[in-house]
Amino acid sequence: xxxxxxxxxxxxxxxxxxxxxxxxxxxxxxxxxxxxxxxxxxxxxxxxxxxxxxxxxxxxxxxxxxxxxxxxxxxxxxxxxxxxxxxxxxxxxxxxxxxxxxxxxxxxxxxxxxxxxxxxxxxxxxxxxxxxxxxxxxxxxxxxxxxxxxxxxxxxxxxxxxxxxxxxxxxxxxxxxxxxxxxxxxxxxxxxxxxxxxxxxxxxxxxxxxxxxxxxxxxxxxxxxxxxxxxxxxxxxxxxxxxxxxxxxxxx
Numbered sequence: 001x002x003x004x005x006x007x008x009x010x011x012x013x014x015x016x017x018x019x020x021x022x023x024x025x026x027x028x029x030x031x032x033x034x035x036x037x038x039x040x041x042x043x044x045x046x047x048x049x050x051x052x053x054x055x056x057x058x059x060x061x062x063x064x065x066x067x068x069x070x071x072x073x074x075x076x077x078x079x080x081x082x083x084x085x086x087x088x089x090x091x092x093x094x095x096x097x098x099x100x101x102x103x104x105x106x107x108x109x110x111x112x113x114x115x116x117x118x119x120x121x122x123x124x125x126x127x128x129x130x131x132x133x134x135x136x137x138x139x140x141x142x143x144x145x146x147x148x149x150x151x152x153x154x155x156x157x158x159x160x161x162x163x164x165x166x167x168x169x170x171x172x173x174x175x176x177x178x179x180x181x182x183x184x185x186x187x188x189x190x191x192x193x194x195x196x197x198x199x200x201x202x203x204x205x206x207x208x209x210x211x212x213x214x215x216x217x218x219x220x221x222x223x224x225x226x227x228x229x230x231x232x233x234x235x236x237x238x239x240x241x242x243x244x245x246x247x248x249x250x251x252x
Contacts, residue, residue: 021127023099023103023106024106026110027123029059048241048244049241052237052240055107060100064100065096067099068092068099069092071095072095076091081167082167091163094163094225094226097159098229103233104236106119109122111240111244111248130154130157133153134151134156134157135161135201139201158224158226158228161202162229165203165222168193169203170193173190173191203221
């Protein structure tokens with residue numbers, strides 16, 4: 001339902017970005033381990049790849065993936081989101097990929113930053129940028145066509161659009177308005193989920209004149225969102241490895 005969906009996407013409720021902000025904890029962990037890592041790597045105890053692999057297994061898998069899965073398992077059906085294992089699976093993978101992507105992004109930033117305070121400042125600015133341009137606060141329709149590329153720079157935009165398409169496309173919503181006395185009038189025409197999303201600049205391949213079934217109109221956008229949320233952690237993991245191997249050096 002719309003009310004259950006707004007539980008995750010309403011800008012005044014923090015659950016939509018909770019896991020993204022929770023990934024800031026990786027900044028302090030790297031600064032605590034940096035000196036030990038440099039000494040042990042120079043002593044040939046292990047390589048940069050081995051260190052990054054251990055971070056993926058111990059930090060990302062246990063502290064980022066498992067909590068996101070448990071959160072989805074508890075909240076998905078209890079807030080009455082779309083029924084069915086297919087939709088629940090996509091919700092979980094979008095949530096997990098966003099959490100992992102934020103962790104790898106903040107880890108790469110912390111490697112480049114000279115101090116914890118600088119790393120926290122940059123990471124918080126990145127978080128604010130993602131929350132602003134994910135599609136919930138600033139909508140694509142309010143931007144000129146030539147400036148909409150900025151939304152694709154926010155990794156959270158892929159997850160937000162994917163979750164909205166996963167929840168709404170294929171559904172029909174009856175819209176109404178509520179008077180001061182509490183009476184609700186439902187005399188507005190029914191709208192499909194894809195049509196509502198297209199009015200917000202989401203589901204851009206939707207065509208209201210098309211004869212294609214509503215559930216198939218946004219498949220191009222949904223597939224690109226799935227690819228985008230998983231490319232993000234892979235790309236930042238590669239950047240983090242290159243920084244560890246080529247940039248971070250032990251200075252006596």
